[in-house]
Amino acid sequence: MTASGRMNQQCPIPKEDYENILLAHGGGGKLTHQLIRRMFFPALGNKILEQAHDGARIPMIAGELAMTTDSFVVDPIFFPGGDIGDLAINGTVNDLVCCGAEPLYISLAFILEEGFPMDDLWKIVQSIEKSARKAKVTIVTGDTKVVERGKGDKIYINTTGIGQVVPGLEIAPENCREGDVVIINGSVGDHGIAIMSERAGMTFEPGIRSDTAPLNRMMLDVFRNQPDIHLMRDPTRGGLASSLNEICQSSGMSIKLFEDQIEVSESVRGACEIMGFDPLYIANEGKILVILPCEHSEQVLDIMRSHDTGRGSRIIGHVTKNHGGVLHMETIIGSTRIIDMISGEQLPRIC
């Protein structure tokens, strides 16, 4: 079956059979096998997945590897711009990219709550297929568990990815140097605010959509043309402020941001004002922070801007030695304020 032929089909397990997930779908018996054979294999199948071992056998990867894991517990599971399925693929793809790796293989583990609608599972599986195809990663092995009603929340997904580190890349906090620039590929806060406004039942005009997207195509283009990158981070949970604070802590360097260079959409800004959030601390799911020597910045910006996911790329700050490992920001009115790491929970279950 062609990839596009797989999509938008009726759920392969009809309502007459099983309208909702039962505990037995996670029991390892007939219903687990039905779910695998009738839904997962037809949608996600490939030669490696269909080996149907207790795991997957994968051809040798000639080079250093990267490995990353994330569990996705986002609430709601469907939101403007995406769902828990593409979030799970894109999140793991982008973490591998931040390690300087080309994402290759992904494992997929579901924890389903008893009673979860089979149709919703099918929508999510289709979304996983679509985003894996877009990011050119192969789902090679999986697992399905079911917990009783009230012991989960619809669906949790773990994706773990492995990739091949691009030769010549040396990515590490200690590589950050005074004068390095900090690039981000667009506006901040869209994902977190899309989730929060959906949860609160609020709408904003123009509508706020999650920025969830795979960034590997854009960044592999950068790596191939300019491997002299010092560090990357995707500013997800905790947002831009937490990611840059982590970098300051690990590198011992300070980072100075320019408020007037940080793009926040009008809707996100408005929503943040109403809900009392700071967009710097809001999760993004299609953004990457790239720290590199200033002399390569124009070249890298050109490459990033040539990709759909990088049209809004710009320099938002630079690395300094002063202040001893502190993130600070020159505000629009010209003052400087310290941007601390978030201490409490601002937005639970955002990814």
Place this chain on the structure above:
Amino acid sequence: MTASGRMNQQCPIPKEDYENILLAHGGGGKLTHQLIRRMFFPALGNKILEQAHDGARIPMIAGELAMTTDSFVVDPIFFPGGDIGDLAINGTVNDLVCCGAEPLYISLAFILEEGFPMDDLWKIVQSIEKSARKAKVTIVTGDTKVVERGKGDKIYINTTGIGQVVPGLEIAPENCREGDVVIINGSVGDHGIAIMSERAGMTFEPGIRSDTAPLNRMMLDVFRNQPDIHLMRDPTRGGLASSLNEICQSSGMSIKLFEDQIEVSESVRGACEIMGFDPLYIANEGKILVILPCEHSEQVLDIMRSHDTGRGSRIIGHVTKNHGGVLHMETIIGSTRIIDMISGEQLPRIC
């Protein structure tokens, strides 16, 4: 700090600070970092984990890889013979072994329920450290999410593992041949019945303990000395009967078991009678089914029996061509019965 020096210490996050897990421990901010720096790194730390990237960079693995994933949702989380922590390590280690691989690297992702006692998390982290050390696998990357009270159940753990396939091993259902023998390394049903009796508050004499154990040391010894193994499976969820049924389905061969050769402890047999279970369908967490040519069976049995995890190894059946892909058993009284795949959920949340 030496490995043994890490164990049985006081929880590194004292009650005065945080007695229980808060939502903020999964928020990606200060409390998440405290958990990582004060508990996870000191207990589980190694050079790869402490890179503290968005993922781990791992040296090249020269050869074919294996990858496997499992989420553990066992209830209760502490049980006779083990806990959810060692189960999560051993389960993933054993799945890699069944792919014919030497387990190397493991990722570790927690989904914690708000209010989960910090002391219990510490016990589980110590148990993970101990079992990873025993199985000689390295925990290279991790993730922590927290969900609201009533949206989880104490703790769920995903472990994903990668290993190196042992050169020369050709493991696949289609390799099974008429006359091949089926070996198991001991008694069946111990894990599932340990969980069920704990859940039901029943005790049996002698006590029933989970058989959770890593099988890589024993099986690597087999692989090195006799690589002509046709197939392996660890009979976890769904037990011996489900694993062997899967093999019959994938290979198109039948398997004949001999009831009088299948070891079931007196306590497990008694518990099964009282609770109405069939030990053939009960999960094991330290057992492996090995299918191989008859002529190697004595050699392989000798090797397996020389390991603690294989003292009870014996031949319990063989592969036949008759009956067209059916699992059947010659009973103690001499009749033959078909052992079908389990259809409903016999034992939910057993692993």
